[in-house]
Amino acid sequence: MAKIEINGALLDYADEGAGDPVVFVHGSMSDQRTWEGQSRAFSKRFRVIVYSRRYHWPNETIPDGADYVMLEQVDDLEELIRALEIAPAHLVGNSYGAYISLLVAIRRPELVRSLVLAEPPVIPLFTSVPPKLHQILRLFATRPRTAVALTKFIATGIGPATAAFRRGDSEAAMQTFLRAVLGREAFERIPEERMEQARSNVFPAEFLGSGFAPLTADQVRNVQTPTLLVTGERSPSILIRATDRLEELLPHAERVEITEASHGMHEDNPQAFDAAVSAFLEKVTQSA
Numbered sequence: 001m002a003k004i005e006i007n008g009a010l011l012d013y014a015d016e017g018a019g020d021p022v023v024f025v026h027g028s029m030s031d032q033r034t035w036e037g038q039s040r041a042f043s044k045r046f047r048v049i050v051y052s053r054r055y056h057w058p059n060e061t062i063p064d065g066a067d068y069v070m071l072e073q074v075d076d077l078e079e080l081i082r083a084l085e086i087a088p089a090h091l092v093g094n095s096y097g098a099y100i101s102l103l104v105a106i107r108r109p110e111l112v113r114s115l116v117l118a119e120p121p122v123i124p125l126f127t128s129v130p131p132k133l134h135q136i137l138r139l140f141a142t143r144p145r146t147a148v149a150l151t152k153f154i155a156t157g158i159g160p161a162t163a164a165f166r167r168g169d170s171e172a173a174m175q176t177f178l179r180a181v182l183g184r185e186a187f188e189r190i191p192e193e194r195m196e197q198a199r200s201n202v203f204p205a206e207f208l209g210s211g212f213a214p215l216t217a218d219q220v221r222n223v224q225t226p227t228l229l230v231t232g233e234r235s236p237s238i239l240i241r242a243t244d245r246l247e248e249l250l251p252h253a254e255r256v257e258i259t260e261a262s263h264g265m266h267e268d269n270p271q272a273f274d275a276a277v278s279a280f281l282e283k284v285t286q287s288a
Contacts, residue, residue, distance in 0.1 A: 006079045012058050013051035017043030020285055021086035024050045027095030029198040031056040037270045057200040067209040074103045081111045088113035090281055105225045114284045115227040116277050119239040124215040149237035156180050165204040174202045183234055186262035220249040227253040228280040232261040
């Protein structure tokens with residue numbers, strides 16, 4: 001692994017293989033180690049870059065009192081692509097990392113060849129975060145399934161996790177959030193090694209700070225980048241509804257479901273995930 005200075009921070013990264021560049025962008029409570037299987041598989045055909053995002057292991061952790069700002073993470077990914085001189089790159093993102101990747105394609109489309117978005121939590125397409133009562137009521141009137149899913153996710157995941165962070169119990173917050181975002185069955189199967197990775201990347205500021213960057217339907221409609229939307233067969237319904245909305249809005253999107261997988265689909269069923277992503281990247285590459 002190597003280090004690169006990006007926007008005043010040293011970020012740990014690995015750069016393997018040759019061919020079209022593919023950058024893998026991890027989600028919350030994670031770091032570049034989550035992509036170890038994909039690094040081995042994809043570096044046989046592509047130039048693969050995996051990196052740990054700002055504040056994530058083994059980078060310098062977030063200072064006390066600092067905010068965890070999504071747009072700062074977007075700036076970092078844009079600058080990483082420029083610094084490595086790999087534009088336009090294929091971006092493969094999971095969860096928070098998928099949201100970041102989408103924002104890069106919106107802000108700097110010349111940097112992005114294609115997008116693979118594995119369940120980005122694009123809640124701002126429905127409500128503010130946290131949502132206001134009138135927004136929830138309007139959502140019940142216009143998209144009742146999404147409203148039910150969002151209400152459940154807030155009640156069982158975001159709400160209790162945020163409360164646990166406020167009282168200083170990061171372990172309870174982590175477990176509550178992972179159980180909600182993965183589902184109880186997938187959570188109970190997490191290996192201890194993966195739990196330790198999560199513990200190395202738990203930041204109260206991510207839940208107590210400024211939260212998600214704004215996102216509008218018009219911004220998504222204007223994305224011309226070829227996009228693969230990926231969901232897990234057993235993922236929480238709010239993430240499925242969010243992907244439904246992206247599928248409605250994105251003009252050049254296709255979609256695939258990974259069987260026997262939840263939100264961490266690239267770890268739950270890597271063979272199916274890798275096959276779907278590889279086929280999409282090959283198609284995009286051949287169409288160039």
